[in-house]
Amino acid sequence: MHRATKIVATIGPASSSPETLFQLIRAGVDVVRFNFSHGTAGDHRQRAEDVREAARGNGREVAIMADLQGPKIRVGKFENGRVQLTAGEPFILDAHCELGNEARAGLDYKDLPRDLKPGDMLLLNDGLIVLTVERIVGDEVRTIVKVGGELSNNKGINRLGGGLTASALTAKDVEDIGTAMAIGADYIAVSFPKSATDMVTARQLANIAGAPFGAKPKMIAKIERAEAIPELQGILDASDGIMVARGDLAVEVGNAAVPALQKRMIRMARESNKLAITATQMMESMIHAPVPTRAEVSDVANAVLDGTDAVMLSAETAAGKYPVETVEAMAAICVEAEKSEHVELDRDFLDRTFTRIDQTVAMGALFTAHHLGAKAIVALTESGATALWLSRHSTHVPIFALTTRAASERAMALFRNVTPLASETSSDRDQALKQAVELVVSKGFATRGDMVVLTVGEPMGQAGGTNTLKIVRVGNPY
Incomplete structure (x- = not known):
């Protein structure tokens, strides 16, 4: 599937x-x-x-x-690995503390005291513990525990609303x-x-x-x-x-x-x-x-x-x-x-201006495949740019990107709806298109009689050179 x-x-x-x-x-x-x-x-x-x-x-x-x-914006380590903080009690974050205890904790991020002011809210351990800053004394941040709980070694610190300068x-x-x-x-x-x-x-x-x-x-x-x-x-x-x-x-x-x-x-x-x-x-x-x-x-x-x-x-x-x-x-x-994904390709193209030939060909391939009911879009690509543009629009037509570059093949593994495939593409355009369709068929993505939309660039092998769109029916001569 x-x-x-x-x-x-x-x-x-x-x-x-x-x-x-x-x-x-x-x-x-x-x-x-x-x-x-x-x-x-x-x-x-x-x-x-x-x-x-x-x-x-x-x-x-x-x-x-x-x-x-x-940046490691975290508390340091504790003498016993963890402490229990109680709501309403004071707690100090100390940039010079080596091992923390029930009263204070060290800081991996030594500049934290300079980033804070009284009234700031600090959220520790993904927000499970909340501290209110009362005052700053030198390298100490003196707080009151608003929401308590267990605090262990190296838990993260965030300031509500952001603002840390690390x-x-x-x-x-x-x-x-x-x-x-x-x-x-x-x-x-x-x-x-x-x-x-x-x-x-x-x-x-x-x-x-x-x-x-x-x-x-x-x-x-x-x-x-x-x-x-x-x-x-x-x-x-x-x-x-x-x-x-x-x-x-x-x-x-x-x-x-x-x-x-x-x-x-x-x-x-x-x-x-x-x-x-x-x-x-x-x-x-x-x-x-x-x-x-x-x-x-x-x-x-x-x-x-x-x-x-x-x-x-x-x-x-x-x-x-x-x-x-x-x-x-x-x-x-x-x-x-x-x-159940809703496809609105026609609306996607309204009020859009395409200034590059390769991007225009990619958009044409999407439009054509969608309206003709093609089984696949096959892009012969060097850099992967054509495949990226194809993948920016929702369509139920699978996109297959054939490339001779292993780096491009791996990068395209993250592109939505794109299946990257390695291809030893011929320098002859018609032969390359034939090989592309044969590869897609051999992988089981299309069969005889299915319509396939292809994009390719001439001269072959140049990144950013996609300039041709071709519609073929599997099994028919090229």
């Missing part, structure tokens, strides 16, 4: 064995996320080799996404970008960007690190700071896509604001010809249970109907008991949701 929505799965202790990786990719994983908050460069290198081998074993390519840790890129991130390029990462996800400048800087660093390998990764901005919301268009323009990172974002802007923001961000990404990933707690219960809750099923389905390119799994596959079953369940939900 063709599935348009892609699945990103995080690799961790529960899923890093070669056998489990093979099963995950067979179950439907399209992009493997490496969380650079954990593991060494050696760990990432070995896992990258295992991922590539598992993908080859499944006869396909998957993308690798390196997710940078970003840079999106740390020294560790710069080092990790080098590791990511050395292991052949196709995407780099930047944590906590506040503006387009953060993404431009990250891209420059990635391009420099990737130069010895001839690689330029695609950049994903994780939208998880309140300050990023008013800067969203600029961040989109400077990125290849965004991740709707609902965890930290919800803590800063409030849970109730996130669903509408999710829809807005996905819509803006599609309108800007960018990618969108929906993340955080999508199948959280499956960390411990073999089936998802009905609420989780609805959450995934609604993200699909919003038009997200991909849905993402974090702890569910990294540390959960049922990583493969979780991917299988998520894939089934996506397929079912896509059946």
Whole structure:
């Protein structure tokens, strides 16, 4: 069954064995996320080799996404590993405290006292604990516990409404970008960007690190700071896509604001010809249970109907008991949701101006395939740009992108409704089109008598050169 929505799965202790990786990719994983908050460069290198081998074993390519840790805005460690905070009691966040106790906690982010003022609300451990800032005394933030609970080592800190000044890129991130390029990462996800400048800087660093390998990764901005919301268009323009990172974002802007923001961000990404990933707690219960809750099923389905390119799994596959079953369940939900997806291609094209020939051909292919009832759209592409434009509009016609470049094939693994395929394309146009249709037929996507819409560029092999649209019926001469 063709599935348009892609699945990103995080690799961790529960899923890093070669056998489990093979099963995950067979179950439907399209992009493997490496969380650079954990593991060494050696760990990432070995896992990258295992991922590539598992993908080859499944006869396909998957993308690798390196997710940078970003600034550590966290409490430090405690003498006994954890403390119990009681509502109404004082509690101090101390930039110079080595080991915390019931009265105070240390800080990984030493500049926190300079970012705060009396009356600010601090949310710890994903908002489960709430502190009210009373006053700042030197390097101490003196607070009153508003909502208590258990606080353990290294839990995160957010300020309600945002406003923390920590840079999106740390020294560790710069080092990790080098590791990511050395292991052949196709995407780099930047944590906590506040503006387009953060993404431009990250891209420059990635391009420099990737130069010895001839690689330029695609950049994903994780939208998880309140300050990023008013800067969203600029961040989109400077990125290849965004991740709707609902965890930290919800803590800063409030849970109730996130669903509408999710829809807005996905819509803006599609309108800007960018990618969108929906993340955080999508199948959280499956960390411990073999089936998802009905609420989780609805959450995934609604993200699909919003038009997200991909849905993402974090702890569910990294540390959960049922990583493969979780991917299988998520894939089934996506397929079912896509059946009811409403297509409005004609309306999508109203009031749109296309200034590039290759983009105009892509839009023509979508319109033609939709109205003629074609079984497939086949794009012969070098860079993947044509496939990206095709994927920005909802259609029930599967898109197959044939490329001679392995890097393009892996990058397109994240594009909604696009199945990337490796092709040793002939330099002769008619022969290349014939080979393209034969490949799609051999994969079982079309049969004799089916109509197929093809796009190709002449001269062959040049990125950005798509200039031809052809309609063929399988089995007829070219």
